[in-house]
Amino acid sequence: MDKYTKDDRLYDAICDDYRLLNVISRFGMHLGFGEKTIEEVCGESGIDCDTFLAVLNLTKSGVVPHWQQPKLSLRTLGEYLQNSHAYFLDFLLPSIRRKLVEALGGFTNNDMAFLIIKFYDEFCLEVRTHMERENKEVFPYVDALMQGKKIRPITIEISLMHRTPIEKKLSELKNVMIKYYDGNANDNLLNSILYDIFLFEEDLVCHCMVETRLFLGEIKRLEEEHKDNYFSEELKREESQELLSEREKEVIRCVVKGMANKEVADRLFISINTVTTHRRNIARKLDIHSTSALTIYAIANKLLDIEEIRDERIVSL
Ligand SMILES: [Fe+2]
Ligand SMILES: [Fe+2]
Known part of the structure; x- marks a missing residue:
């Protein structure tokens, strides 16, 4: 037998290559299939016949056949x-x-x-x-x-x-x-x-x-x-936000409100050096390097509301 087909008896296939015994049990099939064809045994066991035949033929020949493969399960x-x-x-x-x-x-x-x-x-x-x-x-x-x-x-x-x-x-x-x-x-x-x-x-x-x-x-x-x-806009947003720590999100809120590093440090009770480090990490994680792009990112990701930016800028004027 060169290649097994759905009309072959499963018994003949196994006698042709005894290694198929292992294959059939891994498909959850049991011995005792009498004279049934491969297609009949697959039907009774609820196994996709094309997939079963593909594995059977690969086991027999040791190579992936070059003929057109049907869609497998x-x-x-x-x-x-x-x-x-x-x-x-x-x-x-x-x-x-x-x-x-x-x-x-x-x-x-x-x-x-x-x-x-x-x-x-x-x-x-x-x-x-x-x-x-x-x-x-x-x-x-x-x-x-x-x-x-x-x-x-x-x-x-x-x-x-x-x-x-x-x-x-x-x-x-x-x-x-x-x-x-x-x-x-x-x-x-x-x-x-x-x-x-x-x-x-x-x-x-x-x-x-x-x-x-x-x-x-x-x-x-x-x-x-x-x-x-994959990487739908929603997923991208979820993933990038996950990457940011809560502290980094706070820094972003301050920066897009127009605060200088010293003001951010005072607001968050951290040193200016720490603010600089956070800003560097944010830029690297988001691949965003300007305040205007960061503002768009923050609004799009609901880190703050556009009204807060307006209010803050009015106060500072
Ligand atoms: Fe494996
Ligand atoms: Fe493997």
């Missing part, structure tokens, strides 16, 4: 990726560790065993940190995007990638075990761990491709549709 892809994270973190990595401890005869057997397990733990921590960051940053962002919320775009490419250090550590782990471990070990168990690690490596590459090619592609498409929501 971001929700389905997001759930698939989160289930993959749970599989790696809660099932696969702890299961490899248990086997490793058993194969090497525990920590006390020899120094080498201790060092390998320590290396493995560091590797797991790196994978966990990467995936938990994606769980915390990327999926909530995509949810907000799907709900059409006004949201500041994140640099999602950076959040999703960073797989290289993980891959390097993984190949180092294999190297150490294959080339240098010569202590007492249960060889059958050690080989089984190495199989797991080789499969994990392939799985991880595929996982990253689903993230950076399929998932990211759909996120970009949605961001493009919602781009008017």
